[in-house]
Structures are given as structure tokens and as C-alpha cells.
């Protein structure tokens with residue numbers, strides 16, 4: 001279970017972006033979170049991905065309460081969640097080839113020896129052909145780079161995936177390919193998904209259920 005319980009978060013403690021937001025994703029479930037621009041969906045997604053410390057409230061992953069965020073979080077909790085953002089250009093190190101990008105989490109967690117084998121699985125899973133793997137971010141399209149960012153999010157086989165507007169910049173066919181890659185991964189591993197966005201049609205088609213932002217807040 002991924003449980004966000006009465007979370008208050010923002011960028012200035014005196015004026016949080018939202019107060020008391022709650023949302024639960026069951027194991028293996030896919031939940032779409034819909035809401036107007038600027039309401040705080042990305043901020044909540046970053047809390048769920050252990051990237052942003054909330055001002056108050058509770059996050060629990062599979063029954064373990066998260067008490068530290070970002071690099072302070074224990075590795076087993078940090079690696080339980082894979083995250084994909086809207087903007088691949090700001091999320092990818094421009095110096096790395098796509099191959100290095102895909103397996104960056106393995107190197108970062110001291111599992112370098114597994115990198116080649118995992119690369120051979122990840123690249124086809126996200127639709128990256130061998131000719132693209134040696135290129136750097138400025139030599140590929142946004143869609144190709146986003147495929148690499150999705151592969152990187154899957155590299156450590158997370159139990160939870162957070163996709164924050166993952167396909168907002170992409171065309172219909174790349175969107176369909178990325179959603180299919182996420183769903184293939186979930187079918188194989190049973191991972192749960194929190195997909196944040198404002199494309200109601202896409203999220204309703206993609207997810208088991210969709211939640212409106214206002215329904216996450218106290219009445």
C-alpha cells in the first residue's frame with residue numbers, strides 16, 4: 001500500500017501549497033490523479049516519490065512509515081519508488097549516453113555488474129533501438145529521451161511507479177508506447193502506479209480508477 005495521509009506540503013512553511021491531502025494506492029493498483037494546474041499535484045507526487053519532505057502528515061510504503069526524504073531516506077525505501085517527470089531534458093544528465101542513463105540507478109547503488117544484462121532488458125522494454133543507446137540527450141527527440149527516463153525509473157524494479165505528467169509533451173503514438181511499457185512492467189511485476197496529469201481521457205483509459213484533487217483534500 002502507498003498511503004499519503006493528511007499531508008501538508010509546499011515551499012514555504014507559512015503558506016503551504018496544500019493542507020491535509022490524502023490518497024491511497026493499493027498494491028498492484030493504478031490510480032490517476034486529476035486536478036487543475038498549480039493545485040499541487042506534482043508536489044504531492046514528489047512527496048510520494050520521497051523527493052520532497054512534507055510539512056506535516058504521513059507517507060507509508062507497504063506499511064513502513066517514511067521518516068526521511070531524498071538522500072537521507074533509507075535505500076530500500078528510496079529504491080521502492082520509480083519516478084518519471086514531465087520534462088526529460090531537465091531530468092536527464094546531458095553528459096550521459098542513453099545506455100548510461102538507463103542503468104544509472106544500478107551504478108549509483110553499487111550494482112554495476114548487473115548493468116549490461118539489465119540494459120539488454122530495459123532498452124527493448126521502452127522501445128529504444130541499439131542505434132539510439134550510444135547517443136546523448138541532445139542527439140535524440142523528447143520522446144526518445146522520455147523512453148530512457150522511463151527505463152531508468154524501472155531499472156531497479158520498483159514496487160511503485162510515480163508518473164508525473166509523463167506524456168504531457170509527447171505525441172499520441174509515443175504516449176501509447178510509454179503507457180504500454182508501464183503496463184507491461186506492471187503486469188510482469190505487480191507494481192502499483194500513481195499517474196498524475198490533467199488528461200482526463202488518457203488517465204481514465206489507463207488507470208483502474210481516477211481521483212479528483214479536490215477529493216483528496218479535507219471537506
Ligand SMILES: Nc1ncnc2c1ncn2[C@@H]1O[C@H](COP(=O)(O)OP(=O)(O)OP(=O)(O)O)[C@@H](O)[C@H]1O
Pocket residue numbers: 011017035036037038039040041042043044198
Ligand atoms: N520549487 C518550487 N519552489 C517554490 N514554489 C514552487 C516550486 N515548485 C512548485 N511551486 C509552486 O507550488 C504550486 C504547486 O505546484 P505543482 O507543480 O505541485 O502544481 P501542479 O498541480 O502539479 O501543476 P501543473 O498541473 O501545472 O503541473 C504552484 O503555485 C507552484 O508555483
